[in-house]
Amino acid sequence: MQLKTLTLDDKYTLTEGRIFITGTQALVRLPMTQQQRDRQQGHNTAGYISGYRGSPLGNFDDQIGKAKKHLGAHNVVFVPGVNEDLAATAVWGSQQAEIGGEGKYDGVFALWYGKGPGVDRTGDAFRHGNLAGSSKLGGVLVLMGDDHTCESSTTCHQSDFAMVDAMIPVLSPAGVQEILDYGVLGWAMSRFSGCWVGIKCVKDTVEATASIDVDIDRVKIALPEGVDLPPDGVNIRQPDKPHAQEARLHRYKLGAVTAFARSNRIDRIIIDGPQAKLGVVSHGKSYLDVLQALDELNLSEQAAAELGLRLYKVGMPWPLEPQGAVEFAEGLEKILVVEEKRSLIEFQLKEQLYGRAHAPAIVGKRDENGQTLLQSEMALDSNQIAIAIGERLLALADNAALRQRLEEIRVRTARPRA
Numbered sequence: 001m002q003l004k005t006l007t008l009d010d011k012y013t014l015t016e017g018r019i020f021i022t023g024t025q026a027l028v029r030l031p032m033t034q035q036q037r038d039r040q041q042g043h044n045t046a047g048y049i050s051g052y053r054g055s056p057l058g059n060f061d062d063q064i065g066k067a068k069k070h071l072g073a074h075n076v077v078f079v080p081g082v083n084e085d086l087a088a089t090a091v092w093g094s095q096q097a098e099i100g101g102e103g104k105y106d107g108v109f110a111l112w113y114g115k116g117p118g119v120d121r122t123g124d125a126f127r128h129g130n131l132a133g134s135s136k137l138g139g140v141l142v143l144m145g146d147d148h149t150c151e152s153s154t155t156c157h158q159s160d161f162a163m164v165d166a167m168i169p170v171l172s173p174a175g176v177q178e179i180l181d182y183g184v185l186g187w188a189m190s191r192f193s194g195c196w197v198g199i200k201c202v203k204d205t206v207e208a209t210a211s212i213d214v215d216i217d218r219v220k221i222a223l224p225e226g227v228d229l230p231p232d233g234v235n236i237r238q239p240d241k242p243h244a245q246e247a248r249l250h251r252y253k254l255g256a257v258t259a260f261a262r263s264n265r266i267d268r269i270i271i272d273g274p275q276a277k278l279g280v281v282s283h284g285k286s287y288l289d290v291l292q293a294l295d296e297l298n299l300s301e302q303a304a305a306e307l308g309l310r311l312y313k314v315g316m317p318w319p320l321e322p323q324g325a326v327e328f329a330e331g332l333e334k335i336l337v338v339e340e341k342r343s344l345i346e347f348q349l350k351e352q353l354y355g356r357a358h359a360p361a362i363v364g365k366r367d368e369n370g371q372t373l374l375q376s377e378m379a380l381d382s383n384q385i386a387i388a389i390g391e392r393l394l395a396l397a398d399n400a401a402l403r404q405r406l407e408e409i410r411v412r413t414a415r416p417r418a
Contacts, residue, residue, distance in 0.1 A: 012070040016215045023176045023206035027113075027143065028063045028071070029214070030183040034109055035074040036216050037184065043137055046105045047076035048094040050087035054115025055152040056203040057145035075105070084118035088125035088142075095135040095236050107137025109187050113201075115145035116157025126166040130196045131245040133236040133253070139190030141183060142168060142198040148340055149379050151203070156378065158341035160318065163198040167249055169257045170318045170344075171266070172200045172284035176210035182315065184219040185264060192223060193256035194234030194248070200317075204285040224263040227256050258321045266315035267324045273305030277396050279328060279335040279360065280389060281345055283314040286338050290389075292382035297390050298405050308396050309389075320348040329353055329360055336392060337364035338385055342376050383413045 007013075011021045012029055015036065021029070031047035038045040053061050064071065064078050071078065081087025094110040097103040114122065119142075126142065134140050144159035163170045169189065171182045179199075186197040234253050261267060282290045290311065294304055304311070312328045314320065317339070329335060329349075337346040346364040353359040367373040373388060374380055390406035393399070 009070070012067055014214055017213075018211050019214050020209065020211050021176060022209045023179050023201075024057070024059050024063050026176050026179040026212065027057075027060060027111075027183070027201075027206070028067050030180055031076045031109065031111060032070060032074040033180065033184060033214075033216060034187055035076065038106075038109075038137070040216070043106045045075070045107050045109060045137055047071075047074065048091065048108050048110040049076065049078045049113070050081045050090050050110075051113030051143070052081045052084045052087060052115075052118050053113070054118060054145055055147055056206045057113050057115060057143060057201060058152070060113055060143075083121070084112075084114040085122040085125045087114070088112050088122045088129060091140055092125060092129035092132065095129070095133070095138050095140065096238070097138070098135065099236065099238050107135045107139075109137075109139045109141075111141045111143065113143040113145065116147060116153060116155065116159050119144050119157075119159040119162045123162060123166060126162070126168060126196065130166050130168050131242070131249060132240065133194040133234060133245075133248070134190045134196060136191055136233070136235045139187040140196040141186045141190070142196055143201050144198055145201050145206070148202060156341075159198075160200065160344050161342065164318050164344075166196075167254065168196050168198050169193075169254075169316060170198045170200060171315060172317050173205055173315075174284050174287045174313070175205055176208055177212040178315070179205060180212060180214070181219050182266075185221070185266065188221045188223075188264075189257060189260045191235075192260050194236070194253045195257055200284055202285050204288070222263040224256075224259040227259045228252060229256065254319055257316075258319055261316045261321045262323055267321050268313055268315075269310060269328055270313050271301050271305050271309055271311035273308055273310065275308055276305070276310035276331065277308040277333045278389075278392050279310045279312060279332040280338060281312045281314060281328070281335060281349065282338040283317045283345065286340050286380060286385075287313050289380055289382045289385050290338050293386035293389055296382055296386040296405075296409060297402060299402070307393050307399060307402070309393065314345060317344045318348070320345055320352065322352050325349060325352050326356075332360040333396070334392060335360050335362045336388060337362065338374060338380065338388075339364070340380050383409055387413070 147153040150156040
């Protein structure tokens with residue numbers, strides 16, 4: 001058998017098949033993929049990257065430099081920011097490149113990057129840029145480098161709420177493959193809705209490595225129909241006024257975001273039994289912890305479903321797509337929300353289900369008695385998640401094997417570390 005010839009450049013040059021790649025390298029590949037997809041559609045677009053490095057994106061600019069010839073071949077320009085907010089302001093400017101009809105390209109898709117403190121200091125540029133909107137053939141992604149456990153930062157950072165404050169949708173990839181896939185979806189969402197789109201980047205995904213599918217046509221974009229949009233659209237324009245920008249964002253753009261998320265099944269049920277009574281909701285890194293927790297409990301997907309578990313994987317934690325959430329909750333007695341740091345999905349789920357007949361009880365940060373269940377400080381681990389899930393499955397129906405395994409996990413986690 002003849003072995004396939006491999007080179008180090010494959011991670012940026014192959015347009016089909018699988019490659020072994022890091023999360024950071026997937027982010028470098030992302031704008032090349034976008035430009036190739038645009039070219040297939042007959043669009044002459046370019047890419048613009050700017051930001052300021054910091055863990056877990058501390059190696060991003062270095063990887064961009066190593067891929068400079070590949071990025072240049074796809075009309076992608078990298079200009080490191082003097083600081084994070086000037087970089088975001090330049091990204092905002094990239095969406096205005098073709099407004100006057102004098103642009104060299106049909107549109108410029110842009111990518112901003114920075115660590116948590118940089119997200120904080122850039123709030124003004126984010127707010128103004130998102131209100132102004134994205135170009136129809138451009139789009140903006142905001143890479144939020146979050147250090148949940150302060151391994152190389154000054155605070156234990158969670159940037160999700162900075163995005164909520166600026167009304168920027170948040171996508172939360174759960175692995176290297178989803179970094180690439182959600183990036184493609186994010187730019188399409190940005191173009192369709194007129195919003196900038198945030199992508200949550202934590203070390204567990206960005207600093208991971210994986211073999212992923214890099215087929216240019218892997219992600220199929222489904223543009224929703226029947227969405228309420230204004231006659232003049234939702235994208236950036238000049239002149240524009242602050243009052244019109246606010247009305248457009250509140251009345252139309254976020255509605256377009258949730259419609260896009262539903263059409264493209266960004267949130268989906270992964271495990272479902274015919275008599276499901278316990279629902280588990282998670283996203284990003286915490287979703288991987290939930291899968292590990294089920295493995296710790298010796299539960300396959302089929303076994304978990306038979307015990308009454310329904311698992312909902314959320315890809316867009318804000319704004320939570322309401323129709324899918326309601327469908328997930330149908331028939332459940334209880335929902336456990338598993339997410340690190342401050343609760344983002346839990347309060348939205350409670351609001352969406354409030355007042356509905358037979359709405360399930362919802363626990364997450366606190367349990368049924370108001371005591372701390374999944375803490376908001378530091379990180380969660382699969383053992384504590386396994387205990388939380390196992391206890392609630394046993395409350396539905398006793399199972400000897402599950403009860404024994406749960407006790408083993410309790411003993412193991414209670415044992416002092418040497």
